[in-house]
Amino acid sequence: MGSRMRVLSVLVLLALALVAPLGHGNYIVYVLTSWLIFAIAAMGLNLTLGYAGQISLAQASFMAIGAYATALLTLAGWHWVLAMPLGLVLCFIVGLLLGYPALRVKGHFLAFVTLAFNTLVFLVLRNEDWLTGGSYGLVGMPRPDFGLFQTMKQLHFYYFTLGITVLAALVMWGIVRSPWGRAFKALRENPIRAESLGVDTRRITLLAFAIGSVYGGLAGSLITPLVQFIEPGSFNLAHSLRILLMVVVGGAGYFFGPFIGAGVVILLPEMLRFTEGYYLIIYSALVIVMLIFVPSGLIGIGARLRDRLRPRREVRADMHEGARLQ
C-alpha cells in the first residue's frame, strides 16, 4: 500500500471512529470505548509479541497495575492526568523486571513465567484488601474533568478515549518506524544475528516488555474511569488470553492488527447477540475458522489476496546476474 493510500485509509478509519457512536445508546458507546481500550492493551502486547517475538500471558496484569494505581490515586483526590502517568511508570518498572526471565527462557517456558506473574498479581490484588479492597474491589473512581470538557457522559468519555488511543497509536507508530522498531523485529527473527550486528538484545528484550507493559497500564488507567469499579477478576489470566487472541486474530506484527483483533473479540460477540444462546458457539467457531484459514491474522488477508491476484515478480535473478558477471 502506498503511503498516500495509507494516510487516506487512516483518515477514513478515524472518521468512522468519530461517527460510530453517534445515534447509539449508552451501552453501544460503552462497548465501543471498551474496544478502543482493549486495542491499546493489544497494541502493547503486539509490540512485545508481534514485533519483538517475546510471548507474554501477563498483559491483563499490567492493565490491573495501571487500573489500581489510577483508581487509588484518583480516589485520593488526584486528577486522572497526574495519576495515569504514575501508573505507567509503575508498569514500565514492573515490565522491565518481568523482562529479565525472558533473557534466560524462551517460548512456552517464558509463557509459563508470565502466566505465573499474572496469577501472582491476581492473588496480590485479591488478598491485600487493605490496599485493593480485595474481592470487593474499588468503586466510585471519578472520571476526568477538564473544565470545559467533562467526561461524565458516555459519549464524551468515548471521544476522550479515542483521543488517547490516537496519541498512543502515534507514539507506537513512531517506535516501530524507528531504529528501535527494526531492532525489535531483528530480535524476533534472528536474535543471534542481531547480537552479532551490534544490537544489544538484552536491552531490547527488556524494552519490549517494558513498553508493551506501559500500553497495558494505559488501558488499565482508562478502564478505571470507564467502569468506575474494578476488582481482581477483571484482570485474571482469561483476560490476558483474550488480549493474546486479539493480537493473533488481528495479525501479530502488523500495526493495525490490534484494532481489528480487539474489534473481533469485543465487538463480534455483541453483533452476534441476536443469535441469543448460540452467540458464544458461533463466535468460537468463527475464531477457530479464522485461525485455520488466516493464521497470519485478519490483516494478512489483504496481502494474501494481493499475492494471489498479482504474483510478485521473479526475484531469483541470480543466474542472469551470474551470466552477466562472466
Place this chain on the structure above:
Amino acid sequence: MSTPVLSVRGIEKRFGGIQAVGGVSFDVDKGEILGLIGPNGSGKSTLFNCILGQLKPDGGAVTVKGRDVSGMRASELNRLGVGRTFQQLSVFPKMTVLDNIILAGQEHHGTMLSRLFGPGDAGLTEEAEKMIAFFRLGHLRDTLAGSLSYGQQKLVDAAMAFMAGPDLVLLDEPAGGVNLTMLANLKDRLTAYNAEHGTTFVVIEHNMEFVMSLCTRIIVLAEGRVIAEGRPEEIRANQTVIDAYLGG
C-alpha cells in the same frame, strides 16, 4: 611493527574427553585475507566460536587491535569493529534488503535515545544503498530478504557484515551452497572490498578453489592443531596437508 588486527594465542577447547582445539596461535595483520581450512572435525568452527566469544575457551587469549576480547558479548565485539557472517543463512527474512542493511549499521550511529527520536533510517539510507549497489543487489533493494535465492541471501549477509565499516570480518563458509556464478560474484565483491577498504578477513571454507583464489595466507588445521601455514601455492603443494585431507 604494527599491532595485529587479530591475535590468537594458545586457544584450547575441550568437549569432555575430546580436544577440539589444542593450543592454536596465529596473528592476522591489517588487510590480510587469512583462510582457515581443514577436514571436517579439525576444529575450525570451534576456533571461530572461541574467537567470537560464543564459546569460552579452556585456555589462551584473543586480542582484537591489541585489546583482550575474552568474555566479550557479540554485540560489544561488533561495536569494537568485528563483523561476521554465519555458516547458515542469517538474514532477517521478513525485512527488506534495505532494512537488513540499515539494521547492520544503525547500532553504530548515535545513542539509544537518538535512535528512538531520530530518523527511522538512522540517516543510513544513502550509505546502505551504496552497500547494496556494491554487492550488486540494487534491483532487490525493496524485496523481502526471505524471498531471495540462497546465493542472494549470502550476498546480503556479507553486505550486512560490512555495513558498519569493520576492521575485521570473519566469514564462516561464505561459499557453502552457493552456485558457481553467484560464487564468482561473491569472491569478486570480497576481493574488491578488501582492496578498497583494507579490511582484514578471516575465512573458514571447504571450497578449495574459492579459498585458494581469495586468500593471501592459509592456515590448515587438523585434529585441533595447526599442521601447515603459508601462501596458497605452498599449501597446495604441502604433502602433510594432502595427507590430512586424503586421510593418508
